[in-house]
Every structure is written in C-alpha cells, then in structure tokens.
Amino acid sequence: MTTFDTVDVQTTPETAEVEAPTGPTFAELGLPQQLVTALERRGIRHPFAIQASALPDALAGRDVLGKAATGSGKTLAFGLPLLARLGETARRGPRAPRALVLVPTRELAQQVFDNLAPLGQSIGVQLTTVYGGASMYRQIQQLRRGVDAVIATPGRLQDLISQGEVTLDEVSVTVIDEADFMSDLGFLPVVQELLDQTRPDAQRLLFSATLDGEVDTLVRRYLKDPARHEVKRAGDDAPPAEHLAYSIAFRDKVPVTEQLAARPGRTLVFVRTQLGADRLASNLQAAGIKAEAIHGGLPQGARRRALEAFTDARSPVLVATDVAARGIHVDDVSLVVHYDPPADHKTYLHRSGRTARAGAGGVVVSLLLPDQVGQAKRRFRQAKIEPEVSRVRPGDAPIAELVASGVHVEPVERPVRESRRPSGGPGGRRPRRDGERPRRDGDRPRRPHGDRPRRDGDRPAYGDRPAFGERSFGSGERRPSQYRGQGRRPAAD
Numbered sequence: 001m002t003t004f005d006t007v008d009v010q011t012t013p014e015t016a017e018v019e020a021p022t023g024p025t026f027a028e029l030g031l032p033q034q035l036v037t038a039l040e041r042r043g044i045r046h047p048f049a050i051q052a053s054a055l056p057d058a059l060a061g062r063d064v065l066g067k068a069a070t071g072s073g074k075t076l077a078f079g080l081p082l083l084a085r086l087g088e089t090a091r092r093g094p095r096a097p098r099a100l101v102l103v104p105t106r107e108l109a110q111q112v113f114d115n116l117a118p119l120g121q122s123i124g125v126q127l128t129t130v131y132g133g134a135s136m137y138r139q140i141q142q143l144r145r146g147v148d149a150v151i152a153t154p155g156r157l158q159d160l161i162s163q164g165e166v167t168l169d170e171v172s173v174t175v176i177d178e179a180d181f182m183s184d185l186g187f188l189p190v191v192q193e194l195l196d197q198t199r200p201d202a203q204r205l206l207f208s209a210t211l212d213g214e215v216d217t218l219v220r221r222y223l224k225d226p227a228r229h230e231v232k233r234a235g236d237d238a239p240p241a242e243h244l245a246y247s248i249a250f251r252d253k254v255p256v257t258e259q260l261a262a263r264p265g266r267t268l269v270f271v272r273t274q275l276g277a278d279r280l281a282s283n284l285q286a287a288g289i290k291a292e293a294i295h296g297g298l299p300q301g302a303r304r305r306a307l308e309a310f311t312d313a314r315s316p317v318l319v320a321t322d323v324a325a326r327g328i329h330v331d332d333v334s335l336v337v338h339y340d341p342p343a344d345h346k347t348y349l350h351r352s353g354r355t356a357r358a359g360a361g362g363v364v365v366s367l368l369l370p371d372q373v374g375q376a377k378r379r380f381r382q383a384k385i386e387p388e389v390s391r392v393r394p395g396d397a398p399i400a401e402l403v404a405s406g407v408h409v410e411p412v413e414r415p416v417r418e419s420r421r422p423s424g425g426p427g428g429r430r431p432r433r434d435g436e437r438p439r440r441d442g443d444r445p446r447r448p449h450g451d452r453p454r455r456d457g458d459r460p461a462y463g464d465r466p467a468f469g470e471r472s473f474g475s476g477e478r479r480p481s482q483y484r485g486q487g488r489r490p491a492a493d
Contacts, residue, residue, distance in 0.1 A: 023047065029055045032084050038122035048073030050231040051080070057227035058205060059084060065219060065226040066207040072231050078175045078205040079116040085173055085203075086148045087123035097166065099149035099173040100198065102157075102191060104182045105323060106131035106300060107307065109151050112177070116151075125149065130166075132156045133300040140165045149173075154182070154190040161197070171198040179208035179215045180346070185323065188214045195222055210346065241336075241356035243387040245366040245380070246398070247373055254280070255394040256367060257339055258287045261317045264406035265334035266310065269319045270351050272340035280339065281319045291317035312412040322347055331360070334407055338366040341375070345382035363402065 026036045026047055039045070047055065050068045058064045058081035068074055082099050103109045109131045117127050128142045130152035136159075143150075143166050150157070150166070160166045174195060182188060195204075204223050208215050219226070248256055261267050261284050271277045274295040281293035292306035292315045309315035311330050322342070333355045342348040355362030366387070368376050373389055380386060392398055 023049075023052050026055075026080075030059045031055065031080055032087065032123070034087065034123045035080060035084060035119060038119045042118070044076075047076070048231075050074060050229060051077045053229040053231070054078075054227070055080060057229075058203075061085075061203055063204045063223045063226040064206070065211070065223060065228045066205070067209070067211060067228075067230040068207065074177065074207045075112055075115045078177070078207060079112070079119070081205070082149065082173050082175060083116065083120050083123060083125055086120075086125045090124040091146075091148070092124075093146055094144065095146040095148070096170045097143075097147050097150045097168070098170050099175075100168060100171045100194070101149065101151040101175040101177065102154060102182070102194065103151065103177045104153065104185055104187060106133055106153060107303065108178065109153055110304075112151050116149075120149070127151060130157050130160060131300075133296075133298075133303070136160070154187045154194060157194065158190055161194075168194065168197040169199070171202055173203045174198055174205070176204070176206045176208075176218070179206055179218060180210045181350075183214040183218075184346075188218060191218070192221070209350075241352060241362040241364050243352070243364045243366075243380075243385050244398075244402075245368060245376060245387045245389040246392045247368050247370055247389055248392060250369055252394055253339070253367060253369070254283055256392070256399060257337065258284060258289065259394060259399055259403055260335065260337055260365065261289050261291060262287075263335060263403045264408040265316065266313060266330065266332055266409055267317045267335040267337065268310075268333050268354050269317065269337045269339050270342070271319060271321060274321060276340065277319045277321055284317060284319070289317055290315040291319060293319045295321040296323050313409040314411045316409060316411075322351070330354075332409060334360075334362055335402075336362065336364045338364070341366065341368065341372055342379070345379045348379055348383050363405075365402070 023046060025045065026039060027033065029047065029052065031039075050066060050072050054064050054066055054077045058078065064078070066074060066077060068077075078101070082101070086099055101109075101112060103112060109129050113127060113129045120127050125148045126146070127149045128139070128147045128151070130139050130143075130150055132153060132155055136156075139156075140160065140163075143160070157166070161168070176182070176191065179188075182191060204226070206219060206223060206226075211219065246256070257269065257280065261269065269280065271280055274297040277293040277295045281291045284291035292309055294303050294306045294310075298306070306315070306318065307330075310318040319339075336352055336355045338348070338351060342351055352364045355364060366376060368389065377389070390398065
C-alpha cells in the first residue's frame with residue numbers, strides 16, 4: 001500500500017500570492033538566500049503545506065512524489081528546488097537545458113513560466129516555454145541562444161527534438177506536473193520517450209492529483225525510492241460548492257444557459273467540443289452577453305486574450321473545453337455550468353474545482369438531457385456528491401433564484417499596448433506624405449479620365465495620348481523616351 005507523509009490543511013490556499021499562516025520559513029527549509037529574497041520581494045514569506053513538506057527532500061536531491069490538488073502550491077514546490085540546483089552552476093552563452101518541466105497544456109506551461117521566470121532571473125537561471133500554437137521559430141531562436149530549463153508540452157518538444165533543435169542529454173532535473181491529466185490525454189507514451197532521453201541519474205519530481213493506472217506505472221519505472229508527500233485539504237473528496245442538477249428539454253438548453261450566463265459574476269461553462277464552444281459563445285454574444293470561447297483549436301494569442309478578458313471580468317463568461325480549462329486558475333468564479341456532461345467523475349471534480357476557491361463559495365450546475373440523467377447520477381455517486389435532479393424550464397423559480405444570487409464583479413481595463421508599427425492610421429498604416437492627402441474612405445474625389453496630372457513637362461496625360469494606330473514609329477524614326485515601356489513595342493529599325 002502506498003504511504004504518504006500527509007499534511008492536513010484546514011484553509012484552502014489557491015494561489016502563490018496567499019501566505020500560509022503558520023509553519024517554517026523558506027530559509028529554515030534550506031532554500032538559498034537569493035531565492036528567499038526574491039520571494040519576499042513578491043510578497044511570499046511562508047510556504048504552503050505541500051511546499052513545507054516536499055522542499056527539504058527535493059532540495060536534498062531525492063525523487064519526490066507529490067499528491068495534491070490543483071491550486072495547492074505545487075508550482076513552487078517543484079520550481080524552487082529546480083532553481084536552487086540550477087543556480088549552483090549557472091552558465092552563460094549557448095548551452096543545452098539542464099532541467100525539464102512537462103505539463104499537459106500550453107496555459108499551464110505559461111503559468112509555470114510566469115511564476116518561476118522572475119525567480120530564475122534573480123539567480124541567473126534562464127527559462128523558456130515550448131508548446132504548440134505559438135511561433136516555433138521564436139522557440140528555436142531562444143533554444144539556440146541557450147537556456148537552463150525548458151517548460152514544455154510533450155508534443156511540441158518531441159517535434160523540436162526530431163528537428164535537432166534541442167537535446168535532453170544534460171537534463172539532471174525532470175518535473176512531471178498534472179501527470180494524471182497527461183495520462184487522460186494519452187501523453188504518457190510520449191512522456192516516457194522523453195524521460196528515456198534524459199540522464200539516468202536525473203532527479204524526478206512528479207506531482208499528480210491521483211496515482212492510479214498509468215501514473216503508477218510511470219512512478220514505478222522512473223522514480224527511485226521517492227519521498228511521498230500528500231496535502232489533505234478539507235473538501236478534497238467533494239469540492240466545497242453547492243451542486244445542482246437540472247433535467248431540461250433539448251430546445252430549452254440554450255435559453256437556460258443564457259439566463260444563467262446573464263447572472264452577475266464570473267461564469268465558466270464547460271462543453272465537450274471545440275465547435276460547441278464557438279457555437280455557444282456566439283449564441284451568448286447574440287443575446288447581449290459578453291462571452292469568450294477558449295479551446296485547443298484557437299491560436300495562442302486568441303486563447304491568451306480570452307483568458308485575460310475573463311480574468312479581468314471584461315468578459316465575465318468563458319466557454320471552455322476540458323483541455324483548455326487545465327490552465328484556468330482564476331479566483332472568484334461563482335458559477336460553473338456543465339453544459340455538456342463530463343466524461344467521468346474525475347473530470348467532473350476538476351471542472352467543479354474552478355469555483356469555491358480561496359475560501360469563497362460557489363455553485364456548480366449540471367444541465368442534463370433526459371437520457372443523460374441515469375449516467376450523471378452514477379457519476380455523482382463516484383464523486384461522492386448527491387445532488388437532486390429536478391426538471392426545469394426557462395424562467396422557472398430555481399433558475400430565477402440562482403440568477404438573483406449572483407455577485408457583481410467590477411471589470412478591470414488593461415493598459416493598451418503601444419504598437420511598434422508606424423503611426424498614421426488604424427492598423428499602423430503608412431503615414432501620410434502630406435497633411436491634405438485624403439484617406440481611402442470613399443471621400444476621395446474621382447478624377448475624370450484624362451485629367452491625371454503629368455509627372456513631367458513633356459509626358460502627356462492618359463487622355464492626351466494618341467491611339468495606338470495613330471502613333472508613328474516607322475523605320476528610321478526612334479521611339480521617344482517618354483513612350484518607352486508603354487503599349488506595344490515598335491518595329492525594329
């Protein structure tokens with residue numbers, strides 16, 4: 001039976017900005033002073049439970065197996081030991097990476113980078129991200145300049161290795177984050193291929209919410225006598241949220257969703273497919289609701305803008321697929337709607353965990369067609385919750401009460417980034433040559449044919465030219481220079 005050093009936590013810290021109330025400091029855990037100072041500058045002075053439990057073993061070079069839910073502070077739990085080890089022998093110039101962090105989604109890769117990159121800069125450690133949907137050319141240029149650690153999704157990293165742009169021969173620290181979700185996505189065979197390319201004596205840090213199935217195979221194959229740490233928080237078995245389930249007719253599904261999405265506060269709606277996300281977001285926008293879609297088929301820039309708009313509450317409704325939602329760590333999400341039922345109870349719990357964070361309340365609503373009720377009840381039992389399934393139609397009292405219970409969130413406007421392109425018009429058009437030149441907006445006066453101004457004193461305008469048949473370029477007569485290159489070539493002399 002697998003045993004863990006279990007830490008019971010009554011509070012629910014979700015982000016790196018929230019401090020743990022008691023416990024040892026980072027310096028007492030053995031973290032280098034440079035990193036301690038960098039953390040204090042960011043307002044982080046006390047470690048979370050998973051950090052306080054795992055840091056001593058990780059700093060000592062042991063393999064670590066961490067079992068903790070999303071939002072428990074895992075990023076710093078594996079990131080601080082990784083930076084401390086790389087900082088001991090910091091290098092400059094072109095070099096192969098010495099550390100690798102594997103994550104399932106591009107959003108999670110960017111989140112890990114945002115948390116660790118400022119800390120790495122304080123000790124001279126350079127990090128970069130490698131994931132699909134972003135410019136491969138820029139990633140290759142960064143790798144050629146030299147980095148100490150790569151935060152990557154398995155697919156894009158494998159592509160760059162096959163092109164000879166990166167090698168893992170010198171990787172001495174390997175981190176696998178969200179291993180259970182990578183297993184669900186079918187990434188573990190690729191993960192094993194990547195781990196086989198790292199040094200055999202590399203330190204392995206694996207963090208996962210569950211350790212069954214293929215994840216257990218990964219642990220037994222690659223981790224050597226790992227130190228096991230688990231954070232047990234109140235509400236881990238069932239998220240501390242109010243769970244509701246409604247049986248609705250197919251024709252009422254979109255109208256009910258529109259009513260729920262119009263509720264004050266942030267609302268996260270989960271769908272099954274990318275097309276479904278785009279279609280539902282369009283329906284909500286047509287109803288006057290500020291909504292954005294996020295899924296794996298969008299370019300990285302579009303996904304980033306949608307997530308920023310949701311985070312700032314400028315678009316308080318986000319329609320997401322399961323894959324894209326793995327990188328969504330936003331507090332104050334007051335409502336989660338399962339527009340399409342999840343595949344299993346694990347996915348249900350993860351979706352539902354997007355609300356009721358940082359000690360706040362939240363509501364989880366499942367919209368079920370009549371033929372989905374039976375399977376949904378089995379899923380609820382596996383998730384250890386028992387919501388009552390009731391039949392509703394648009395405008396019924398349960399929906400109206402739920403809409404009225406919303407809490408308004410004030411939107412935050414981000415500063416507008418100045419374009420590097422020349423000014424002079426929308427979209428960075430080329431500046432005007434003079435102050436009186438009209439724009440191409442339909443107001444430019446049309447010139448009658450033949451009134452084109454002459455470019456020089458001898459060249460006639462288009463309307464003044466003789467017809468081709470009237471031109472005389474016979475033998476012995478040289479073609480005037482101003483007509484060269486226009487019309488048909490004259491006969492040879």
